[in-house]
Amino acid sequence: MNTETVLDVAMSAYWQSDPADVSVNTVCQMASISKPSLYREFGSEDGLKRAVLDSYADKVLSDMFLIIQGGRGLEETLGALIDFASADPRMETGCLFYKMRAGKHRLGPTTRARVEEINSAAQAAYVAFLQSCRDKGEFTTALSVGAGATYLGEQLALAITQRASGEDPARIRQMLTLALSVFTRA
Amino acid sequence: MNTETVLDVAMSAYWQSDPADVSVNTVCQMASISKPSLYREFGSEDGLKRAVLDSYADKVLSDMFLIIQGGRGLEETLGALIDFASADPRMETGCLFYKMRAGKHRLGPTTRARVEEINSAAQAAYVAFLQSCRDKGEFTTALSVGAGATYLGEQLALAITQRASGEDPARIRQMLTLALSVFTRA
DNA sequence: GGATTAAAATACCATTTGGTACAAAAATGA
DNA sequence: TCATTTTTGTACCAAATGGTATTTTAATCC
Numbered sequence: 001m002n003t004e005t006v007l008d009v010a011m012s013a014y015w016q017s018d019p020a021d022v023s024v025n026t027v028c029q030m031a032s033i034s035k036p037s038l039y040r041e042f043g044s045e046d047g048l049k050r051a052v053l054d055s056y057a058d059k060v061l062s063d064m065f066l067i068i069q070g071g072r073g074l075e076e077t078l079g080a081l082i083d084f085a086s087a088d089p090r091m092e093t094g095c096l097f098y099k100m101r102a103g104k105h106r107l108g109p110t111t112r113a114r115v116e117e118i119n120s121a122a123q124a125a126y127v128a129f130l131q132s133c134r135d136k137g138e139f140t141t142a143l144s145v146g147a148g149a150t151y152l153g154e155q156l157a158l159a160i161t162q163r164a165s166g167e168d169p170a171r172i173r174q175m176l177t178l179a180l181s182v183f184t185r186a
Numbered sequence: 187m188n189t190e191t192v193l194d195v196a197m198s199a200y201w202q203s204d205p206a207d208v209s210v211n212t213v214c215q216m217a218s219i220s221k222p223s224l225y226r227e228f229g230s231e232d233g234l235k236r237a238v239l240d241s242y243a244d245k246v247l248s249d250m251f252l253i254i255q256g257g258r259g260l261e262e263t264l265g266a267l268i269d270f271a272s273a274d275p276r277m278e279t280g281c282l283f284y285k286m287r288a289g290k291h292r293l294g295p296t297t298r299a300r301v302e303e304i305n306s307a308a309q310a311a312y313v314a315f316l317q318s319c320r321d322k323g324e325f326t327t328a329l330s331v332g333a334g335a336t337y338l339g340e341q342l343a344l345a346i347t348q349r350a351s352g353e354d355p356a357r358i359r360q361m362l363t364l365a366l367s368v369f370t371r372a
Numbered sequence: 373g374g375a376t377t378a379a380a381a382t383a384c385c386a387t388t389t390g391g392t393a394c395a396a397a398a399a400t401g402a
Numbered sequence: 403t404c405a406t407t408t409t410t411g412t413a414c415c416a417a418a419t420g421g422t423a424t425t426t427t428a429a430t431c432c
Binding site: 178 | 204206207288291292329333336337340341344348357360361364365367368371
């Protein structure tokens with residue numbers, strides 16, 4: 001049984017619907033493997049989800065981090081984030097990480113821990129980005145860097161979550177652009 | 187068996203945790219009634235949830251509608267909404283309606299229909315409010331009334347949802363104030 | 373009080389959940 | 403080719419889910 005294949009199948013299932021709505025049984029029959037095989041490889045449902053999340057972070061979230069850490073200016077970076085959130089086809093059914101975070105009380109301990117880890121890393125990345133913008137004199141609002149980072153993160157999460165519920169991408173872009181306009185309009 | 191009591195118990199349970207995480211069995215033993223009694227009164231889980239949502243709309247959401255339809259000005263109304271979302275003790279564990287809306291794919295048909303109904307009513311209320319502000323010359327942004335209404339609704343939902351996950355109310359107020367500043371700062 | 377009717381609870385149903393004991397295959401070694 | 407080891411799948415487990423048939427209890431009527 002190919003571990004990589006199982007991870008892909010599970011990720012796709014969790015991502016398309018919701019980690020809480022996909023059972024281990026379902027994953028097994030979608031991947032055409034037996035349940036003991038899966039448990040031998042991942043130990044538990046929690047282990048599987050954690051592995052899937054790791055894989056997701058590697059394949060998808062990394063691209064988002066690249067945008068934030070690209071070293072570009074405020075407007076350009078915000079624009080890229082808006083593009084990503086409102087138009088990237090991979091976010092059409094939302095973000096697996098945000099789905100997990102939204103239902104983190106339904107996750108096992110190791111997956112939840114990983115979710116919190118990633119969340120902290122994202123927050124830190126937003127902070128670093130905004131701080132660099134402030135240093136460059138692009139981010140001159142009274143708003144603190146920490147608060148701005150939280151705000152930015154939550155607005156992105158909101159936008160991407162809305163894509164999962166089928167909202168019109170153009171509308172989402174409009175809303176997100178409006179929300180993030182607080183960074184550029186003093 | 188007191189129907190009102192059962193509704194209160196169920197509402198409290200759904201509200202405090204999440205409608206998807208509270209089973210019919212749990213509701214029964216919390217209300218100290220037998221399962222057939224509950225099914226005789228509400229027909230199904232969907233029926234119970236729908237009844238609870240109706241009761242919730244009557245007891246809680248009505249207050250939110252009162253704020254919006256109070257006929258007061260833009261700044262004052264937004265301030266009241268910010269207060270409600272970030273400080274009202276009843277929103278400490280979030281809003282039952284928003285929880286249902288967030289997990290509406292997990293709801294039965296009648297409850298889901300009611301959720302959509304309430305959602306439309308809320309949107310309409312936001313539209314009416316913003317339109318009246320525009321008529322009074324308080325809302326002069328390029329933003330359309332419809333888009334503004336959607337934005338307002340989503341930002342409130344976000345803020346209240348964050349309260350359910352234990353975020354610091356002061357932080358939430360700050361974020362929401364920032365988000366809604368787009369209405370008053372041109 | 374005794375018969376009838378309305379209310380409630382016990383005890384069950386099928387299905388699904390996460391998880392595993394154990395037997396059947398398949399690959400490896402000599 | 404035969405024995406050993408590793409891999410895989412069948413068949414099961416207990417618990418919980420939403421929902422119900424049937425029996426017991428309680429109230430009503432005469």
